[in-house]
Structures are given as structure tokens and as C-alpha cells.
Amino acid sequence: MTDAMIIGGGSGMGLALARTLLAEGREVTIVGRSEDRLAAAAAELGQEDGKLGAMRADIGREEDVAELFARVGKVEHVAVTAADATGVYGPTADVPTQTARSFVDAKLLGAWLVAKHGAGRVTGSITYTSGINAYRPNGSNTIVAAANGALASLAYGLAVELAPVRVNVISPGWVDTPIWEQLAMDKRAAFTDLAARLPARRIGTPQDIAQAFTSVMANTFMTGAVLHVDGGHRLT
Numbered sequence: 001m002t003d004a005m006i007i008g009g010g011s012g013m014g015l016a017l018a019r020t021l022l023a024e025g026r027e028v029t030i031v032g033r034s035e036d037r038l039a040a041a042a043a044e045l046g047q048e049d050g051k052l053g054a055m056r057a058d059i060g061r062e063e064d065v066a067e068l069f070a071r072v073g074k075v076e077h078v079a080v081t082a083a084d085a086t087g088v089y090g091p092t093a094d095v096p097t098q099t100a101r102s103f104v105d106a107k108l109l110g111a112w113l114v115a116k117h118g119a120g121r122v123t124g125s126i127t128y129t130s131g132i133n134a135y136r137p138n139g140s141n142t143i144v145a146a147a148n149g150a151l152a153s154l155a156y157g158l159a160v161e162l163a164p165v166r167v168n169v170i171s172p173g174w175v176d177t178p179i180w181e182q183l184a185m186d187k188r189a190a191f192t193d194l195a196a197r198l199p200a201r202r203i204g205t206p207q208d209i210a211q212a213f214t215s216v217m218a219n220t221f222m223t224g225a226v227l228h229v230d231g232g233h234r235l236t
């Protein structure tokens with residue numbers, strides 16, 4: 001039994017969430033595809049009291065997800081922040097179909113696999129991560145927007161099906177994390193431009209999203225919900 005499993009916990013929002021939960025004294029297992037990334041995250045978290053575990057798994061591969069839950073056993077909360085945006089941004093006509101398929105396999109079907117193999121093992125909540133592009137498309141990330149948007153419907157269905165386990169979605173706006181290194185764009189210029197237009201007047205931090213995760217995990221009256229943590233991006 002672990003308190004929380006964070007699939008995608010090796011960097012960005014997931015890593016910030018791991019740090020927050022460990023600071024609260026919780027037991028945390030971080031999951032990702034790269035052993036090196038997990039080892040670097042564990043070193044950064046510097047936990048030496050046995051409360052941090054790390055497991056390698058690709059959320060898009062059913063055998064990995066099945067094995068993950070078989071090894072972890074019971075888990076109170078699962079947070080899913082995993083996504084790989086490499087090659088998936090751009091005009092629809094230019095995105096290779098296999099790239100789009102892999103993205104959907106991990107982001108949407110991977111989320112479904114977590115519910116499938118976590119059913120009966122997750123005791124508290126599952127929280128997925130979608131994103132602003134589902135609600136404020138910009139013409140260059142349509143398959144990403146579609147997968148993110150579908151996570152809301154998945155969560156609504158699972159909130160009914162897996163009750164009393166709670167299932168929710170957090171939809172972040174732009175947050176400064178390593179995922180931006182996968183995009184062919186001038187991150188600094190894009191951030192400066194957007195920050196000036198956002199009602200919050202700044203880009204998000206991984207801690208902003210970690211805070212939302214802990215609040216969704218703790219709120220036992222919240223299920224089947226999408227929480228927007230986007231600095232007001234949907235309103236721009």
C-alpha cells in the first residue's frame with residue numbers, strides 16, 4: 001500500500017506534486033518510462049526515509065500498467081500527469097498519424113488503462129491531467145486538444161462506475177515545465193506574450209498545479225469534475 005502513485009512524477013507537475021506530498025509525510029511512488037529521469041527525480045527529492053518509491057512503466061502499454069498495479073497493490077490516490085508531446089503539435093495535415101496515435105494511446109487510453117487495472121486497488125481517487133488546448137484551441141494542437149477533452153468524459157463515466165472512488169481532471173494552462181523542450185518554439189517569447197494577456201498576469205508554475213492536485217485528492221465531495229487552473233486563459 002502506498003499513499004499516492006504519480007504516473008509522470010519524474011518531472012514537471014508530477015515531480016512538484018511528489019515534493020508536496022512527501023513534505024506532508026505521505027508515501028509516494030513516482031512512475032515514468034525513463035529510469036534515468038526517475039533516478040534524477042529521486043535524487044532531487046532527496047528522500048532517505050523510505051517514503052519514496054520509483055517504478056518504470058509506459059502508461060500506453062497495458063502490460064506495464066497491469067504490472068505496475070500488481071506490484072503496488074492498494075494505493076489511496078493516483079495522479080496521472082504523463083504525456084509526451086514530441087512531434088504532435090502542428091497543423092493536422094503535418095502530424096504523422098503514428099505520432100497522433102501514440103499520443104492518444106498514452107494520454108487517453110493510458111488513462112483508461114489506469115482505471116481498468118486500478119479498479120479494486122485504488123481506494124481514494126484518480127486525478128487526470130488534461131490541458132487548456134481542449135478549451136481554447138489555437139489551431140496547432142488539435143489531436144492533443146481532442147485527447148485532453150475526452151479525458152473529461154472519461155472521468156465523468158468513471159466517477160459513476162468506480163464510485164465511491166473519486167475521479168477528476170485538472171486542466172492546467174501554460175506551465176513552465178520540461179514538456180516545453182519537446183515543442184519547436186521560442187518558449188520565453190511565447191510565455192512573455194501570454195503572461196501579459198492572462199488575467200493572472202503570469203505563466204503557471206508546477207507548484208500551482210501540485211496545489212490543485214492535493215486539494216482535489218483531499219476533497220471527498222469532489223468527483224466527476226474538471227478543475228481549471230489556467231490563470232484565466234479560457235477567458236482570453
Ligand SMILES: NC(=O)c1ccc[n+]([C@@H]2O[C@H](COP(=O)([O-])OP(=O)(O)OC[C@H]3O[C@@H](n4cnc5c(N)ncnc54)[C@H](OP(=O)(O)O)[C@@H]3O)[C@@H](O)[C@H]2O)c1
Binds near residue numbers: 007034038131132180
Ligand atoms: N506544461 C504545460 O504548459 C501544460 C499545459 C497543459 C497541459 N499539460 C499537461 O500536463 C501534464 C504534465 O506535463 P508537464 O508539463 O509536467 O510535463 P513533463 O515535465 O514533460 O512531465 C511529463 C512526465 O510524463 C512522463 N511520461 C511521458 N510519457 C509517458 C508514458 N507514456 N508513460 C509514463 N510516463 C510518461 C515523462 O517521463 P518519461 O519521459 O521518463 O516517461 C515526464 O516525467 C501532461 O499531461 C501535459 O500534457 C501541460
